[in-house]
Amino acid sequence: MKGWLGKFLRVNLSTGEVKVTDYDEEFAKKWLGGRGFAVKILWDEVPKGADPLGSENKLIFATGPLSGLPLPSSGKMVVAAKSPLTGGYGDGNIGTKASEQLKKAGYDVLIVEGASEKPVYIYIEDDKVEIKPADHLWGLPVDDLEQKIIEKHGKNVGILSIGPAGENLVKFAVVRSMEGRAGGRPGIGAVMGSKKLKAVVVRGTKDIPLANPEGLKAAGKDAYTSVRNKELYPTWMRQGTMLILEWCQEVSSLPTYNFREGVFEYSKQVDGNKLESMKVKTLGCPLCNMRCGHSIKDKNDDLSELDYENVGMLGPNLGMQDLSEIGTLVRLADDLGMDTICLGGVLAFAAESTEKGYLNALKWNDFERTKELIKEIAYREGELGNLLAEGTVNVSKKLGEETRKWAMYVKGLDTSAYNCHLNPGMALAFGVSEIGAHHKSSWVIYWELQTNRESYGEEKADKVIELQRIRGGMFECLTTCRFPWIEVGLELDWYPRLLKEVTGIDWTLDDMWEIADRVYAMIRAFWVREFDGKWDRTMDYPPPRWFEEPLTQGPLKGAHLDKDKYDQLLSYYYQKRGWDERGIPTKSTLEQFGLKDVADELEKVITLQ
Numbered sequence: 001m002k003g004w005l006g007k008f009l010r011v012n013l014s015t016g017e018v019k020v021t022d023y024d025e026e027f028a029k030k031w032l033g034g035r036g037f038a039v040k041i042l043w044d045e046v047p048k049g050a051d052p053l054g055s056e057n058k059l060i061f062a063t064g065p066l067s068g069l070p071l072p073s074s075g076k077m078v079v080a081a082k083s084p085l086t087g088g089y090g091d092g093n094i095g096t097k098a099s100e101q102l103k104k105a106g107y108d109v110l111i112v113e114g115a116s117e118k119p120v121y122i123y124i125e126d127d128k129v130e131i132k133p134a135d136h137l138w139g140l141p142v143d144d145l146e147q148k149i150i151e152k153h154g155k156n157v158g159i160l161s162i163g164p165a166g167e168n169l170v171k172f173a174v175v176r177s178m179e180g181r182a183g184g185r186p187g188i189g190a191v192m193g194s195k196k197l198k199a200v201v202v203r204g205t206k207d208i209p210l211a212n213p214e215g216l217k218a219a220g221k222d223a224y225t226s227v228r229n230k231e232l233y234p235t236w237m238r239q240g241t242m243l244i245l246e247w248c249q250e251v252s253s254l255p256t257y258n259f260r261e262g263v264f265e266y267s268k269q270v271d272g273n274k275l276e277s278m279k280v281k282t283l284g285c286p287l288c289n290m291r292c293g294h295s296i297k298d299k300n301d302d303l304s305e306l307d308y309e310n311v312g313m314l315g316p317n318l319g320m321q322d323l324s325e326i327g328t329l330v331r332l333a334d335d336l337g338m339d340t341i342c343l344g345g346v347l348a349f350a351a352e353s354t355e356k357g358y359l360n361a362l363k364w365n366d367f368e369r370t371k372e373l374i375k376e377i378a379y380r381e382g383e384l385g386n387l388l389a390e391g392t393v394n395v396s397k398k399l400g401e402e403t404r405k406w407a408m409y410v411k412g413l414d415t416s417a418y419n420c421h422l423n424p425g426m427a428l429a430f431g432v433s434e435i436g437a438h439h440k441s442s443w444v445i446y447w448e449l450q451t452n453r454e455s456y457g458e459e460k461a462d463k464v465i466e467l468q469r470i471r472g473g474m475f476e477c478l479t480t481c482r483f484p485w486i487e488v489g490l491e492l493d494w495y496p497r498l499l500k501e502v503t504g505i506d507w508t509l510d511d512m513w514e515i516a517d518r519v520y521a522m523i524r525a526f527w528v529r530e531f532d533g534k535w536d537r538t539m540d541y542p543p544p545r546w547f548e549e550p551l552t553q554g555p556l557k558g559a560h561l562d563k564d565k566y567d568q569l570l571s572y573y574y575q576k577r578g579w580d581e582r583g584i585p586t587k588s589t590l591e592q593f594g595l596k597d598v599a600d601e602l603e604k605v606i607t608l609q
């Protein structure tokens with residue numbers, strides 16, 4: 001095989017055993033890499049009903065055939081596990097030097113099994129793999145931890161780690177990487193904490209076998225040049241994802257006061273233009289020539305990297321009006337290792353619950369209290385910190401059924417920063433996203449607003465699937481950053497072309513879509529199995545607020561989603577995917593993707609159609 005190494009590195013933290021297992025080209029072609037590998041491993045190896053924070057869960061760090069190679073924005077990898085927040089499939093995509101280093105060490109995937117009794121870290125240097133004590137590192141916030149690791153192992157290592165939130169099993173703890181990046185929104189950092197694994201440190205020195213090294217060198221160079229020459233490149237380099245904030249305000253889709261509104265009266269104080277005026281540095285992932293980690297000096301004079309999601313959720317959604325204060329909240333979340341989206345979600349839920357008399361937590365735009373509360377959550381301090389560390393879904397269940405009205409989640413995962421009172425396509429994208437309400441796979445909102453915003457027609461289901469194939473399928477499996485394509489316009493055709501130079505296999509985009517559809521069917525099967533067949537279409541509904549509480553401000557005042565029309569749109573989606581009216585892949589769909597064994601296992605928990 002070229003491009004793939006055919007090797008999974010397995011480290012069992014219960015027994016201390018380190019093992020390398022092989023896979024063949026048939027497996028590689030069926031699952032491609034990244035997310036495809038991750039879901040297949042979790043399906044095969046994590047027993048049904050396993051406790052996500054127990055030793056039976058597995059923690060997967062998966063590269064794909066394009067990860068870590070000299071081509072645009074390839075410094076990415078997938079981190080995955082059964083999620084402690086949702087109980088279903090969970091993953092995230094993280095920018096990290098570890099993607100290149102793991103491959104150079106000779107492995108496509110690191111699978112962490114079992115759980116250690118004492119804090120440890122895994123050190124990988126080619127064939128040398130060690131489980132090292134980490135008592136001296138346990139408790140450290142991420143910045144200090146990385147510093148200590150660099151002092152010991154030098155700068156040329158990839159580091160994947162958790163902060164105190166992961167150690168304390170905060171249900172939305174993330175995995176952090178050295179470049180100031182974070183991934184694994186549905187609590188993958190808590191899974192790492194449950195294994196007492198503080199960090200993975202990896203260095204590799206081997207060559208990655210390539211089908212056509214010279215061809216890749218030339219094509220990679222051309223692709224980098226093409227990115228740099230795109231018309232949108234200079235605009236992107238000014239604000240990165242923060243460009244979106246101003247647009248979301250214009251189209252009444254900015255999450256404001258716990259998604260109650262779509263416009264924020266102070267948006268200009270926290271948007272991309274404001275960021276641009278305060279920018280001091282640009283950070284980013286390795287192997288990228290369009291780095292988007294635009295950073296400012298925050299309220300404490302520390303460097304804070306601002307992305308749209310971070311600012312949307314910890315800014316307008318909490319009524320915060322000052323970008324440097326928001327920067328401090330983002331930096332705290334990063335250093336303590338929590339997902340900013342879920343954190344913003346649970347804090348906004350707590351603020352609204354306070355307003356309504358269910359809690360005594362915080363007020364809107366309350367910087368000092370919010371800062372304290374973030375620390376209380378990460379350390380599970382006090383009754384309130386401990387409660388909020390469970391995530392919006394669980395807090396809402398605890399406070400009572402009626403609080404579901406303002407709990408902004410799907411399948412347990414907090415909604416990312418797009419208010420959908422009048423975006424039915426985007427609401428569908430949140431509803432059917434593979435990990436709960438995340439925008440990553442089908443950011444259909446931009447297209448939706450350029451076409452027929454109010455339509456619930458089947459063209460929206462088509463577009464959601466098209467984007468899922470590209471983003472949630474191809475990019476998550478390859479595994480590279482999707483921004484060169486979606487943000488500056490690098491043509492999709494580049495990817496099969498680069499893949500051919502790497503693997504020697506002449507794939508078309510249609511071949512990619514087939515793999516993507518298989519991965520989607522498998523992820524859905526995983527959810528249904530883990531929910532023991534207790535599954536129906538309501539799992540794919542967006543938060544009730546968007547149906548039941550119209551916007552009260554801005555040009556779209558009065559707007560809300562229509563439940564019956566949404567149901568029709570959802571049915572279109574299911575039909576096009578070959579799933580039944582409950583949202584479960586039919587037997588023939590599973591068989592069509594070579595997943596008869598999956599169908600047989602699913603039949604043990606539910607009758608398939």
Ligand code: PTT
Pocket residue numbers: 076091092093094095096174180181182183184185186241285305307308309310333334337338339340341440475476479480481482483
């Ligand atoms: C991603 C989600 C996002 S999506 C953002 S900002 W975005 C938030 N970033 C966080 C952060 O930072 N710190 C923190 N403590 N929590 C955070 N939670 C949020 O996590 C991210 C970029 C971005 S910035 C996006 S859209 C793109 N996402 C990609 C993707 O999903 N796949 C892919 N093939 N390419 C992508 N490129 C872009 O990468 P999750 P990152 Mg990410 C600091 O992690 O779990 O997938 O959730 O990883 O390395 O930080 O890069 O406006």
Ligand code: SF4
Pocket residue numbers: 073074075095283284285288289290291292293481482483484
């Ligand atoms: Fe990372 Fe941004 Fe570059 Fe993508 S565009 S690889 S998220 S720095």
